Amino acid sequence: MPVPWEALIPFGLLVGLFGVAGTGLNIVKRSQNDWKPPRYSLDRWEEMMMERDRRLTGTLRGQRTDPIAPKEFATNSVWDSTRLNA
Amino acid sequence: MAAPGVFKDRTYSDPNPLPSSVPAVDELGTTSAPLKSASFFIGQYCKPVNDDFMLCKQENQDPAHCLKEGRKVTRCAAELISKLRENCLKEFDAHWQCLENNNQYFHACRKVEKELNSCVFTKLNLTKSIPGTPEGMQQIHEKKNPLFGPLTK
Numbered sequence: 001m002p003v004p005w006e007a008l009i010p011f012g013l014l015v016g017l018f019g020v021a022g023t024g025l026n027i028v029k030r031s032q033n034d035w036k037p038p039r040y041s042l043d044r045w046e047e048m049m050m051e052r053d054r055r056l057t058g059t060l061r062g063q064r065t066d067p068i069a070p071k072e073f074a075t076n077s078v079w080d081s082t083r084l085n086a
Numbered sequence: 087m088a089a090p091g092v093f094k095d096r097t098y099s100d101p102n103p104l105p106s107s108v109p110a111v112d113e114l115g116t117t118s119a120p121l122k123s124a125s126f127f128i129g130q131y132c133k134p135v136n137d138d139f140m141l142c143k144q145e146n147q148d149p150a151h152c153l154k155e156g157r158k159v160t161r162c163a164a165e166l167i168s169k170l171r172e173n174c175l176k177e178f179d180a181h182w183q184c185l186e187n188n189n190q191y192f193h194a195c196r197k198v199e200k201e202l203n204s205c206v207f208t209k210l211n212l213t214k215s216i217p218g219t220p221e222g223m224q225q226i227h228e229k230k231n232p233l234f235g236p237l238t239k
Contacts, residue, residue, distance in 0.1 A: 039189050046190075049118040056117050063186060065171060065178070067164035069115035075101050083095040 034061040051078075111157040116167050122190055123182040124170055126214040127206055132162035173209040177202040192227070194236040199227060 029038045039046070039061075050060050055076050057064055104110070116124075129136070139155040146152075170178050181195060181202045188194035199214075206212050216225055226232070 036186055037189070041189070046118075049121075053117040056115060061186070063117045063119050063182065064115060065117075065120045065167065065182070066115040067167040067171070069113035073113050073115065075099075075103055077099060079098045080094045081096055081098045082093055 034059055036061055108153060109157065111160050112164065114160055114163050114167070116163075119182040119186045119190060120167070120178070123178060123185055123202070124167060126216070127170065127210070127212045128163050128166050129217075130212050130215075131166045131210075132159065135159050135162045169210060170206070174202060174205040177205045188236060193232065193234040196227060196232065196235075203227075 030036065033039070039050070042050070053062055054060050055078075056062070056069060056073055114121075121128075135155070135158045139152060139159050142152040142155045177198070181198045184195040184198045185191070192199065203214055206214075214225075214227065216227070219225055
């Protein structure tokens with residue numbers, strides 16, 4: 001008796017399309033994080049450290065182990081400011 | 087990235103270097119993951135210098151008050167990082183790269199951490215010990231079958 005393979009097409013579509021969407025999202029998230037898993041549950045300390053990493057290496061996830069910082073690090077600090085009166 | 091409730095209007099940066107009356111010190115160039123990996127060793131190696139700085143800060147929060155102690159802290163940490171790189175580069179690199187892939191959680195990288203700890207103990211005579219551990223309780227990084235591991239979410 002012939003196997004009703006046409007009935008399995010929807011399942012195949014679901015699996016395939018979920019897979020494509022998931023893989024695509026994973027690739028996009030990783031590409032924004034220097035091809036590492038994205039960070040999560042970040043508190044103010046972690047955000048401050050990541051901003052320091054950006055000042056040292058150029059990207060939010062870049063890492064380096066040199067004990068001496070590049071020359072620009074001494075003066076490239078960035079502070080947020082809020083305008084208080086118009 | 088600003089504090090909650092504060093609307094960021096514009097950023098402010100000052101390209102002028104410190105005045106020449108302040109002695110210059112090379113800033114620490116290590117980023118967050120290697121620093122976290124070496125944190126307990128820095129804590130042990132630089133304890134007197136760090137305690138000096140914290141006590142000085144307790145007296146007076148003004149940044150200009152504790153510049154000298156701050157320079158000592160920076161130099162001590164840079165010294166330890168260079169020693170670590172000299173002696174245990176492979177284990178150090180493996181540990182902080184593992185941390186980077188696991189949201190910088192220590193409990194996900196115990197295996198690599200054990201190797202780093204043994205290398206640092208033999209070469210630099212430093213042990214990792216968590217300061218707040220209650221008396222008689224085993225250090226959490228030495229627990230044989232920990233509850234949390236790399237796959238725990």
